[in-house]
Amino acid sequence: MSSKYVEIMEEMKHRLASGALTAGSKLPSVRQLAAEFSCSKNTVIKAYEELEKEHVIYAVPKSGYFVVNEVQHAPSENDVIDFLSAGPDKKEMPYVDFQHCMNQAIEQYKEELFTYSDQQGLSSLRAQVAKYLQNLQVFTRPERIVVVSGSQQALHLLVSMPFPNGKSNILIEQPTYFGIIESIHLQQATAFGIELSMEGIDLDRLEYIFRNNDIKFFYMIPRFHNPLGHSYSNSEKKKIVELAETYDVYIVEDDFLGDLDPNAKADPLFSFDPSGRVIYLKSFSKIFLPGLRVATVVLPTLMIDPFLRYKFSADFTSSALSQGALEIYLKSGMFPSHLKKIKEVYQTKMHILQEACDLLLPAHIHFSKPTSGFYLTIRLPENVMAKQVVHKLNEEHILVDDASRMFLPEYKKDNLIRLSISQVNENQIKRGIERLAHCIDFFNRRKNHFPPNYKFLG
The missing domain is CATH 3.90.1150.10 (Aspartate Aminotransferase, domain 1)
Structure with a gap:
């Protein structure tokens, strides 16, 4: 029986690849295949069960077996040299470990994950994130952390919402992450630019812009900048925070690759900020699993309620299942x-x-x-x-x-x-x-x- 059921599996995959069977198609009945391959019904059932385990087909009680999706044949890895994709290395994603965490989250939280959850994010996750951020020299309380559906959502909300300084214009590095540019254009906000090179920015020019252009916030990628790869020195970060304080400008610090910094003495701008001037944005997309759509933002206390109001209008709450699984992953010690x-x-x-x-x-x-x-x-x-x-x-x-x-x-x-x-x-x-x-x-x-x-x- 062992070789025959493998033969049946291969034949079904061949029919999928050739287009004879497509997504949603009903497979031949057990009786039909048993006659076609001159084997027992148990052999066919075994083949179908194995295909089901591979998520190629699925069973509908009293109706038969159906195709989940067409078999896709990926090109050889040597066919394409990909310097374009910006997601994490697929070979390094911790699929199996995280699957355990998702299963445990469902078992542990059950109802909490599948009903409306805390709009600010699961309190247990925010506690773990606050603990984790200490490794990046970001010391904050869970009460200041908001969970968002990816960093792009946070940027979109920050562009649209009013800030405590009452200002309206946005300053961005040039070049910068195109997602912030898209949000600025779509919301018809006014943006100023400041040129960035691998030598950094002109701090005198920055002071001039802060002083004269009604800047609500300055969006920065201080470590491993997208697209340049530039990283600011600690002294530059400290000076930028001082200028922001002097001219009542907020800083949105997108530290999405800070975890990769080999320089243990490099600190985020947030660590130079005693007054709540820096809004710290931490995404898990590039270093972990982008499909989770989980990021966190550390906000000044007086901005939390307005931010949550704007977030409510976008999606009410971020995925509770993703949050619960990430919380268990962080707590388990797998992340380091x-x-x-x-x-x-x-x-x-x-x-x-x-x-x-x-x-x-x-x-x-x-x-x-x-x-x-x-x-x-x-x-x-x-x-x-x-x-x-x-x-x-x-x-x-x-x-x-x-x-x-x-x-x-x-x-x-x-x-x-x-x-x-x-x-x-x-x-x-x-x-x-x-x-x-x-x-x-x-x-x-x-x-x-x-x-x-x-x-x-x-």
Whole structure:
């Protein structure tokens, strides 16, 4: 029976792959397959039970078996070199450990997870988050923490809601995370930009903007910036907080990759903030499981009630099941071992990427040099458009990102490429950079072949 039921399983998978069976299709009856394969009904039932365990099919009592979804054949990992995806490395996600936590959460909390829960977030999770944040030098009380459905939700709410300083304009680094730009545009808020490079920002310019432009809050990514990979020094962070206090400006600190910092002495802006001037945003998407849609925001006490009112209008409460499972995961002690592993993974990948850039890119090409994190940017020659490079590499199954969407219109640069190391395989990095170097050289030589006023359509 053992070989026959495997044969039946393979035949059903073949029919799925060929399109003979599609999502929702009813499979042949047990009686039909038993006759077709000249075997017992028990053999067919065994095959169907195994397919059900693999989540390929499902059973409906008294109706038969049906297809959950078509079988998808993923391309070989060597077919695509992915410098585009910005989620965590899929091979490093703790699926099995977290499955245990979800099962335990359901068993432990039952009714609490499947009814309306505390709008601010499960108190038990907020207590664990407060404890965990101490490792990042963020010392706060659970009462100041609000659980949100991903950091993007928090940013959207902060853009829309009034602040205690009564101001209305928003300052953002240039370039920056495109999600904040989208929220600003959709809500028709007024935004100012301040240029950021791997050398940092001009603090005199920052003071001028704070003093003269009615700034509600300054949105910053202080560690492993998206897209540059830049990290501020402690002295810069302290000075920025002092300026914010002087000119009554709030800071929204997006520390989404702070856990990856190899510098144990690097502190968040929040640690330099004695007055509640810094709003600290912590996402678990990049370092853990993005599908959980759980992030937390540490707010000044006087902003909690207004924030919750705006959040209520968006989704009332964030997923209680995700919150309960995350709370158990943090409490269990599994998280530190996971963080230790991924810190090594991403630091190694970033080192390999920088070595490849040093070795293979033309000498006149500048690129950022972060110590870890996900992102590194490459500044192309002025006569080479990022979108052309992206398109040509895409044809070769090499995926990179055009960073032009990460600028306000008046700051827009069309020659910046962002590379993410989070999901690319280590053994593909050098080959990908080699192809990128050839692509840059191709467009550079092609452009230089024509006179300066020649209009080239790439």
